[in-house]
Amino acid sequence: MSSTAKDISKVSRRRAFSKTDRTTLSAFVGIPLFFHLLLVWIPAVLTILLSFTYWSGISISRIKWAGLANYKNIFFDTPAFWEAVKNNIVWLGWFGLIATPIGILLAYQVDRQIRGHKFYETAYYLPVVLSLAVTGIIWDFLLRPDGFINGLMGRDIDNAFSFFGNYDINIYVILTIASWRHIGYIMLLYLAGLKSVDLALREASSLDGATEWQTFKKVIFPSMKPVNIIVIVITIIESLRAFDIVYIIYGSRGGLPILGTLVFSNIAGEGASMKGAAYAVILFVLSIGPIIAYLRATFKSDVQ
Amino acid sequence: MSIDVELQQAATKYKNKQKVKDRFISAIIGVFAIIWVFPIVWTVWTSLRPYKDVRANGVFSIPKTLNLDNYTQAISRMELPLYFWNSAAITIPAVFLTLFFGSLIAFVVSRYSFKWNVSLLLLFTAGNLLPAQLVFIPVFKMYITLGKALGIPRILYDSHWGVVLIHVAFQMGFATFVLSSYMKTVPKEISESAMVDGASVFVHYSKVMLPLLRPALASLGVLMTTWIYNDFFWALVLMSTDSKRPITSALGRLQGEFVTDYNLLAAGATIAALPTLIVFFVLRKQFVSGLTLGSTKG
Numbered sequence: 233m234s235s236t237a238k239d240i241s242k243v244s245r246r247r248a249f250s251k252t253d254r255t256t257l258s259a260f261v262g263i264p265l266f267f268h269l270l271l272v273w274i275p276a277v278l279t280i281l282l283s284f285t286y287w288s289g290i291s292i293s294r295i296k297w298a299g300l301a302n303y304k305n306i307f308f309d310t311p312a313f314w315e316a317v318k319n320n321i322v323w324l325g326w327f328g329l330i331a332t333p334i335g336i337l338l339a340y341q342v343d344r345q346i347r348g349h350k351f352y353e354t355a356y357y358l359p360v361v362l363s364l365a366v367t368g369i370i371w372d373f374l375l376r377p378d379g380f381i382n383g384l385m386g387r388d389i390d391n392a393f394s395f396f397g398n399y400d401i402n403i404y405v406i407l408t409i410a411s412w413r414h415i416g417y418i419m420l421l422y423l424a425g426l427k428s429v430d431l432a433l434r435e436a437s438s439l440d441g442a443t444e445w446q447t448f449k450k451v452i453f454p455s456m457k458p459v460n461i462i463v464i465v466i467t468i469i470e471s472l473r474a475f476d477i478v479y480i481i482y483g484s485r486g487g488l489p490i491l492g493t494l495v496f497s498n499i500a501g502e503g504a505s506m507k508g509a510a511y512a513v514i515l516f517v518l519s520i521g522p523i524i525a526y527l528r529a530t531f532k533s534d535v536q
Numbered sequence: 537m538s539i540d541v542e543l544q545q546a547a548t549k550y551k552n553k554q555k556v557k558d559r560f561i562s563a564i565i566g567v568f569a570i571i572w573v574f575p576i577v578w579t580v581w582t583s584l585r586p587y588k589d590v591r592a593n594g595v596f597s598i599p600k601t602l603n604l605d606n607y608t609q610a611i612s613r614m615e616l617p618l619y620f621w622n623s624a625a626i627t628i629p630a631v632f633l634t635l636f637f638g639s640l641i642a643f644v645v646s647r648y649s650f651k652w653n654v655s656l657l658l659l660f661t662a663g664n665l666l667p668a669q670l671v672f673i674p675v676f677k678m679y680i681t682l683g684k685a686l687g688i689p690r691i692l693y694d695s696h697w698g699v700v701l702i703h704v705a706f707q708m709g710f711a712t713f714v715l716s717s718y719m720k721t722v723p724k725e726i727s728e729s730a731m732v733d734g735a736s737v738f739v740h741y742s743k744v745m746l747p748l749l750r751p752a753l754a755s756l757g758v759l760m761t762t763w764i765y766n767d768f769f770w771a772l773v774l775m776s777t778d779s780k781r782p783i784t785s786a787l788g789r790l791q792g793e794f795v796t797d798y799n800l801l802a803a804g805a806t807i808a809a810l811p812t813l814i815v816f817f818v819l820r821k822q823f824v825s826g827l828t829l830g831s832t833k834g
Contacts, residue, residue, distance in 0.1 A: 256738045256741075272666060273663060275673070348566055351566075363768065496669065527661060530661070530713070
């Protein structure tokens with residue numbers, strides 16, 4: 233009964249809103265809500281509807297009902313889709329098993345204030361503030377045929393190793409670049425959570441003779457549950473949505489099919505089929521689970 | 537007594553062991569930190585070397601000259617001031633409108649108790665998490681249709697305002713979420729006394745709550761600035777005229793155009809990265825707290 237919301241509600245109930253106040257409140261909620269619905273939710277619903285149609289995208293009267301045809305086409309007649317699914321799974325595996333855990337462990341060490349922690353924090357976070365367009369250019373300097381790494385490997389331009397063009401390994405090259413950003417991002421998120429962990433808890437466990445690894449595993453990590461959920465959700469969402477870095481390196485050519493770029497290469501420009509909409513819906517359906525998990529983790533206190 | 541001494545010895549032994557271990561950990565993290573910043577350092581290094589020198593002597597050669605020629609060249613040949621202007625024309629209004637709208641909803645949701653408060657907050661937060669790809673086609677069509685209906689084809693499509701609006705509509709969700717959890721920490725007595733004094737809703741917002749929100753607005757503003765400035769997707773899909781694009785989307789085209797002269801390109805990329813780097817180093821505290829405001833509530 234003592235929650236803030238309830239007390240305020242008493243205040244507002246005691247006194248009915250004046251006409252001006254009611255107008256003000258309606259405008260405060262109405263105007264932002266209008267833009268949000270018009271440009272986010274309504275288009276989202278429309279895309280779901282469009283995914284069941286054939287439409288060249290020009291005149292609205294030409295929309296034809298397609299039923300599940302677009303989806304059937306994607307699932308049964310589009311090998312690129314399954315290749316993209318495979319690549320997104322590899323992406324998720326890499327982020328989930330390598331990049332995110334590294335980010336978390338880094339945060340833990342930086343938080344312990346090991347020597348040089350300030351420099352480390354900055355160094356690992358720096359890539360996160362760069363735009364992916366700049367990131368793409370930076371890594372191109374390193375990996376291009378006449379770039380730094382090929383130079384280091386003693387290869388000149390004629391027998392250079394093609395990091396982006398070798399389709400067996402290019403996903404790992406892209407994942408290295410993506411991790412360059414992701415690790416710093418996770419580190420910073422986790423670092424903020426660690427600041428709230430009780431110092432006494434940690435000291436108690438180190439006095440008990442627990443090693444650093446045991447302290448982390450048994451004491452710190454379990455006490456970080458809300459942040460852990462958010463970090464897991466962010467890892468999944470980022471793996472599903474990956475788009476920018478792949479688009480920047482390959483454009484709409486299919487150098488590395490992933491769900492995010494398939495959507496794009498199928499909806500860009502006039503005259504595209506609504507298969508692109510179906511891809512977007514698939515992407516959305518896959519992200520519903522993590523979105524709900526995120527909302528539950530962050531809204532727990534409000535709903536109670 | 538002797539047990540105490542033994543215990544103490546054990547403790548020091550343990551501490552020393554830990555110290556050695558910590559040095560080792562620090563060294564490993566340090567080596568990787570250097571690898572981490574290397575790509576950026578290499579780009580800046582490349583940008584300082586004249587193209588001819590690299591062409592003649594290779595990327596690993598010791599430079600004869602280091603200068604800022606690539607920068608002056610990049611600014612004039614890549615028309616960077618124009619793209620910077622476009623970035624500003626999109627980022628500044630988008631950040632202000634996002635903060636403004638976000639603060640309005642957050643204010644109502646956290647200061648008044650309506651039945652739909654939590655649902656509204658959920659709607660905005662969930663909206664922010666939807667994939668951009670899911671909304672792109674209809675938004676694109678809406679912009680074109682509105683342009684045709686009004687007889688001004690480029691009123692939203694291919695215009696800065698169209699990109700501004702979509703950023704505002706999306707990021708508003710995040711701003712609302714962050715600001716409302718911040719506002720919940722403001723003591724209710726402040727609102728109560730304002731209401732008892734007979735302050736109107738508008739005065740309650742603008743004179744009482746808004747000034748208190750300043751630190752949160754600053755943090756969020758810094759974060760939003762880097763996000764919107766760095767955005768690549770919306771400017772790419774909702775614009776067609778190259779000369780109107782913000783610098784981050786323009787870079788892609790410039791990369792294709794100046795692909796051979798990569799010392800020039802390095803200078804261009806460094807210049808494009810400068811605003812966010814400056815923001816990061818100067819307003820680092822706000823940046824970090826902006827990110828954490830939203831992510832570690834509760």
